[in-house]
Amino acid sequence: MAEIENKITQLCPQAQVDTTGEFPLVTVDDAQWHDLARALKTQMHYDVLSAVVGMDWTEALGCVYYLTNTSTHELLHVKVATTDRQNPRLHSVVDLWPVANFQEREVYDFFGIVFIGHPDMRRMFLRTDWVGYPLRKDYDPASNPLRLEDETNEDYTCRWVEDENGKVKKIDGKVFEDDEYVINVGPQHPSTHGVMRYRASLDGEIVKKIDVVSGYIHRGIEKICEDLTYPQMLLYTERMDYMAAHINRHCMCMCVEKALGIEVPHRAELIRLMMDELMRLSSHLLSYGCLTMDQGATTAFFYGFRERELIYDIFDRTCGARMSMSYSCIGGVVADVHEDFIKDVRHACDVIEKNLAEYHKLFTGNVIAVNRMTGVGLLSKQDAIDYDITGPSGRASGWHCDVRKTNPYSLYNEFDFDEVVYENGDSMDRYMVRMKEMEQCIKILRQACDKLEAEGVQGEYCAPKVPKVMKLPVGHWYQQVEASRGAFGVYIESDGGTKPVRVHFQSPCFNLIGVVDLTCRDNMIADLITITASLDFVIPDIDR
Amino acid sequence: MEVKIKSMKHEDFKDNEYIDNLVEQLRAGGTNIIVGKLDQLMNWGVSNSLWPLCFGTSCCAIEFMCLGAARYDMARYGFEVARNSPRQADYIMCQGTINYRMAPALKRLYEQMAEPKYVIACGSCTVSGGPFKNSYCVVKGVDEIIPVDVYLPGCPPRPEAFFYALMQLQRKIKVQKYFGGVNRKEKLELKYDGQALQEETK
Numbered sequence: 001m002a003e004i005e006n007k008i009t010q011l012c013p014q015a016q017v018d019t020t021g022e023f024p025l026v027t028v029d030d031a032q033w034h035d036l037a038r039a040l041k042t043q044m045h046y047d048v049l050s051a052v053v054g055m056d057w058t059e060a061l062g063c064v065y066y067l068t069n070t071s072t073h074e075l076l077h078v079k080v081a082t083t084d085r086q087n088p089r090l091h092s093v094v095d096l097w098p099v100a101n102f103q104e105r106e107v108y109d110f111f112g113i114v115f116i117g118h119p120d121m122r123r124m125f126l127r128t129d130w131v132g133y134p135l136r137k138d139y140d141p142a143s144n145p146l147r148l149e150d151e152t153n154e155d156y157t158c159r160w161v162e163d164e165n166g167k168v169k170k171i172d173g174k175v176f177e178d179d180e181y182v183i184n185v186g187p188q189h190p191s192t193h194g195v196m197r198y199r200a201s202l203d204g205e206i207v208k209k210i211d212v213v214s215g216y217i218h219r220g221i222e223k224i225c226e227d228l229t230y231p232q233m234l235l236y237t238e239r240m241d242y243m244a245a246h247i248n249r250h251c252m253c254m255c256v257e258k259a260l261g262i263e264v265p266h267r268a269e270l271i272r273l274m275m276d277e278l279m280r281l282s283s284h285l286l287s288y289g290c291l292t293m294d295q296g297a298t299t300a301f302f303y304g305f306r307e308r309e310l311i312y313d314i315f316d317r318t319c320g321a322r323m324s325m326s327y328s329c330i331g332g333v334v335a336d337v338h339e340d341f342i343k344d345v346r347h348a349c350d351v352i353e354k355n356l357a358e359y360h361k362l363f364t365g366n367v368i369a370v371n372r373m374t375g376v377g378l379l380s381k382q383d384a385i386d387y388d389i390t391g392p393s394g395r396a397s398g399w400h401c402d403v404r405k406t407n408p409y410s411l412y413n414e415f416d417f418d419e420v421v422y423e424n425g426d427s428m429d430r431y432m433v434r435m436k437e438m439e440q441c442i443k444i445l446r447q448a449c450d451k452l453e454a455e456g457v458q459g460e461y462c463a464p465k466v467p468k469v470m471k472l473p474v475g476h477w478y479q480q481v482e483a484s485r486g487a488f489g490v491y492i493e494s495d496g497g498t499k500p501v502r503v504h505f506q507s508p509c510f511n512l513i514g515v516v517d518l519t520c521r522d523n524m525i526a527d528l529i530t531i532t533a534s535l536d537f538v539i540p541d542i543d544r
Numbered sequence: 545m546e547v548k549i550k551s552m553k554h555e556d557f558k559d560n561e562y563i564d565n566l567v568e569q570l571r572a573g574g575t576n577i578i579v580g581k582l583d584q585l586m587n588w589g590v591s592n593s594l595w596p597l598c599f600g601t602s603c604c605a606i607e608f609m610c611l612g613a614a615r616y617d618m619a620r621y622g623f624e625v626a627r628n629s630p631r632q633a634d635y636i637m638c639q640g641t642i643n644y645r646m647a648p649a650l651k652r653l654y655e656q657m658a659e660p661k662y663v664i665a666c667g668s669c670t671v672s673g674g675p676f677k678n679s680y681c682v683v684k685g686v687d688e689i690i691p692v693d694v695y696l697p698g699c700p701p702r703p704e705a706f707f708y709a710l711m712q713l714q715r716k717i718k719v720q721k722y723f724g725g726v727n728r729k730e731k732l733e734l735k736y737d738g739q740a741l742q743e744e745t746k
Binding site for chain 1: 598599600601602603605606607609610613614615628640641643644645646647648649651652653675676678679680681682683688689699700702
């Protein structure tokens with residue numbers, strides 16, 4: 001910690017470094033921010049921008065940037081603020097971390113902070129005719145009633161640039177040129193896996209550019225959470241990436257437990273871990289089913305769903321619900337597992353393991369599958385790091401980014417499993433990573449079954465002393481877990497009350513849409529479907 | 545009086561009173577035997593080949609996919625031909641939250657569907673806004689935008705509940721009148737309008 005502090009003060013003497021929190025916190029003025037960011041990236045290996053959290057501290061607007069060091073996997077966060085509420089402006093870091101493109105657009109959308117140097121300063125989630133910035137504390141919800149007329153297409157964009165004298169001016173631009181042939185896909189389209197919209201500029205059948213229009217399922221979860229207590233907030237985590245419901249909820253629980261200093265019993269942590277892995281298994285099976293169906297192999301979809309029902313049965317018997325289980329709670333889990341739980345899990349593992357071999361036989365070697373996926377939608381390792389593509393999609397590009405290995409949480413230290421990494425970064429590899437990861441899930445589950453069996457049928461499933469009224473101390477916390485589609489992060493800022501000041505969810509799928517343009521460019525329009533299916537995003541997780 | 549659904553008994557449905565009242569209303573005044581039989585034939589066909597529009601925005605859509613898969617297998621009821629174009633679909637099962645950006649698109653999808661068309665509001669979000677009721681951009685129930693035939697609560701509802709809702713829709717369809725009833729109703733409306741017009745002119 002002291003080393004980092006020294007290095008940063010050397011790089012930028014004006015920056016204040018606070019090393020008392022869980023991660024080092026750097027506070028810097030906007031004037032020095034871009035230079036410091038460049039130095040952090042080039043000289044200190046902070047290659048990954050993990051999260052950009054827009055903030056409204058009432059007296060100031062700003063951002064908290066979470067950076068990850070790719071060699072040591074340490075996190076660092078930087079706070080940049082501006083006191084100008086009328087024309088808030090910060091310097092963009094898109095040129096350093098391309099992932100900031102969509103992240104900064106989101107902050108602009110919610111807080112109205114303009115990023116100088118950002119190439120495409122448009123709204124991200126809200127309607128083009130939206131009035132005001134909803135996550136600001138002084139936002140009036142009555143200013144935007146339900147409008148049933150169609151919104152206009154966003155054909156124009158703008159960017160703000162700064163000249164040598166420090167004067168900022170706005171330059172208008174166009175999203176597509178006049179002579180481009182643009183087709184629209186979505187928002188209601190069967191292969192977009194939800195309500196997603198792409199505008200694709202084509203040259204014949206070749207994709208030249210894709211403009212992603214998101215926000216058709218934006219529900220404002222972050223703002224809703226500001227009016228809720230911590231246990232109430234938990235249910236929203238399950239409704240973002242519903243294919244990683246347990247994992248997201250686990251993350252939120254861990255973040256609050258960290259802040260309150262609650263020790264979770266070993267058994268509870270073990271049950272949570274098993275549920276996480278079952279969820280991952282179910283998610284990858286769904287991804288297999290959808291990917292195959294998008295390529296016309298409808299039968300494979302039925303196979304995937306047949307096995308998922310086994311997992312749903314386990315959830316059903318233990319939690320009482322098939323989806324949105326609401327099983328983890330702050331301090332542990334809501335109830336102990338069902339008495340046949342271990343038997344059921346073992347049975348599901350056996351069946352799925354046997355059937356995985358069948359999947360490979362039926363689909364993986366199929367000539368259509370090979371031709372449509374091999375070499376299509378390439379994503380290099382450097383791009384994966386630049387765009388912060390974590391999870392199976394990042395590992396298919398050769399980046400070791402599994403949070404379970406890099407920053408082990410829960411009980412993952414005690415388990416023996418491999419991180420599945422492929423090299424090519426095409427659709428085939430992304431598909432294979434998921435298939436191989438299912439085998440690892442089964443491996444972890446079997447070990448967990450043995451451990452749980454050794455602990456007996458019943459045990460302590462929740463921490464005995466969990467405060468009824470939860471008041472987090474003043475400060476902010478960030479927790480990352482490996483969800484089914486990548487690193488999922490929860491940011492909580494508290495002022496000491498029962499409700500948070502700001503909650504931010506860093507969803508893996510949001511970064512995935514950032515590379516749709518990159519991976520689809522110069523491919524056929526028909527491959528758009530294969531590529532997006534292999535990236536495997538869940539739309540409500542993007543929009544939150 | 546009762547509307548027969550093959551796989552479920554009359555008393556197994558929970559809101560029979562409402563359907564019974566509806567039946568009574570529709571059958572008041574009797575029906576011409578030829579027209580009535582034609583209606584029956586038509587309703588038999590429509591209610592057993594309900595084609596949904598693929599319209600899923602969030603979690604409920606996954607459960608709907610389970611409905612299409614092997615265990616629940618909605619093909620047994622003739623519901624399985626999920627259409628991607630609204631022009632070929634009979635009903636929208638609106639699965640998942642509708643927000644301000646999506647609302648015009650949903651309305652347009654509904655308008656693009658051919659008559660007869662039905663809507664099932666599936667899941668708490670579409671019934672009332674559900675957990676997102678306090679959000680700044682969520683529609684508080686799809687009935688603000690389009691007329692709803694069956695409300696199906698749950699977050700998300702179980703596949704069995706989907707079947708229940710679909711069978712409720714079948715019951716509703718089985719009592720509707722394409723031929724005699726509708727024409728009479730239209731005439732009545734015209735007559736009423738005429739009267740109102742006359743009264744106004746007086």
